[in-house]
Amino acid sequence: MASNTLDPEAVEQPERRDFLYIATGTLGAVGAAMAVWPLIDQMNPSKDVLALSSTEVDLSPIEEGQSVTVVWRGKPVFIRRRTQAEIDEAR
16 A cells, blocks of 8 residues: 555555455455365265164064174174173173
8 A cells, every 4th residue: 555655644545456455365265165165075975875874773572682683884783682680790
C-alpha cells in the first residue's frame, strides 16, 4: 500500500491489490480443499465392507454348555454358553 507523506494522519484506504490478494488466497484454499477431498474420501470403507461388518445372532435358543459357530467377515466366531461351574472355574 502507498502512504501519503504529506498528511501523516490520513487513514489508508483499502486498495484493489488488497482485494486481489484476499480473493486469490481464498480461491487457492478452496481449490486445495477440492483437490484433497477425493483423496480423503477414498479412505472410507466401501458399502460391501460395511455390509459385512455386522452380524446379528439370536442367543436365546442356545442351551447351557452348547457351542455355536457363526461366520463373521468370512471367519468363524465361536459362541459358547457356559455353565455356572465353568464360570466359577474361570474366576
